[in-house]
Amino acid sequence: EVQLVESGGGVVRPGGSLRLSCAASGFTFDDYGMSWVRQAPGKGLEWVSAINWSGGSTTYAGSVKGRFTISRDNAKNSLYLQMNSLRVEDTALYYCARGDSGASPDRFDYWGQGTPVTVSS
Amino acid sequence: QSVLTQPPSVSAAPGQKVTISCSGSSSNIGNNYVSWYQQLPGTAPKLLIYDNYKRPSGIPDRFSGSKSGTSATLGITGLQTGDEADYYCGTWDSSLSAGVFGGGTKLTVL
Numbered sequence: 001e002v003q004l005v006e007s008g009g010g011v012v013r014p015g016g017s018l019r020l021s022c023a024a025s026g027f028t029f030d031d032y033g034m035s036w037v038r039q040a041p042g043k044g045l046e047w048v049s050a051i052n053w054s055g056g057s058t059t060y061a062g063s064v065k066g067r068f069t070i071s072r073d074n075a076k077n078s079l080y081l082q083m084n085s086l087r088v089e090d091t092a093l094y095y096c097a098r099g100d101s102g103a104s105p106d107r108f109d110y111w112g113q114g115t116p117v118t119v120s121s
Numbered sequence: 122q123s124v125l126t127q128p129p130s131v132s133a134a135p136g137q138k139v140t141i142s143c144s145g146s147s148s149n150i151g152n153n154y155v156s157w158y159q160q161l162p163g164t165a166p167k168l169l170i171y172d173n174y175k176r177p178s179g180i181p182d183r184f185s186g187s188k189s190g191t192s193a194t195l196g197i198t199g200l201q202t203g204d205e206a207d208y209y210c211g212t213w214d215s216s217l218s219a220g221v222f223g224g225g226t227k228l229t230v231l
Contacts, residue, residue: 005188005228026193035220037166037220044123044209044223044224044225045160045166045209045211045222045224045225046160046222047211047219047221047222059218059219059220060219061219061220062217062219063131083146095165095166104213104220105213105216105220106155106212106213106220107154107155107156107168107171107172107211107212108155108156108158108168108211109138109171109177109196110168111165112165113165113166115144115163
């Protein structure tokens with residue numbers, strides 16, 4: 001059974017940093033690209049970032065480019081999102097999602113349950 | 122403002138059929154595959170349709186997808202109260218080099 005379990009969310013002040021993690025199991029992790037998708041309270045889905053199967057290619061939404069860094073450790077079956085210079089508008093539930101092998105996914109076939117991030121002074 | 126445009130809400134009676142539209146442009150829907158997601162209240166999104174019309178294993182054939190030009194449509198037949206959810210379309214935008222979603226459509230089964 002495919003499982004994606006996010007962790008690392010919390011409350012942080014504007015300008016602060018957080019590192020999210022996603023532990024994957026039930027599939028061959030390094031066969032797949034992975035993404036982070038977020039959902040602000042009461043709002044729709046927003047794609048944040050993607051990484052290809054090897055970690056050699058990454059893409060970012062304009063709203064986070066230069067502030068967030070996606071990475072993966074295939075030996076640990078884990079995906080990460082380093083979030084720096086956080087803003088109030090980054091407040092959301094952050095989902096880890098499985099894509100295809102690349103860093104330009106057009107579908108996400110499995111999702112975690114999300115980890116909440118609140119940016120507030 | 123979302124890159125892909127969906128109606129905010131649709132409604133229909135149990136047993137009836139409903140369609141949800143998703144409008145984009147040549148840089149996204151026009152040249153990439155479309156996927157559709159169902160998000161039940163308080164839960165993570167679930168993939169319903171990928172590659173414009175394909176259904177993952179376990180998704181009933183009451184759910185269908187189609188694409189024409191720069192628009193896509195999700196169809197749901199034999200509506201059930203359990204289908205009440207938010208539905209999102211998504212794809213890749215080649216100009217933005219970013220994933221994009223529609224703003225979501227809330228389905229009410231009256």
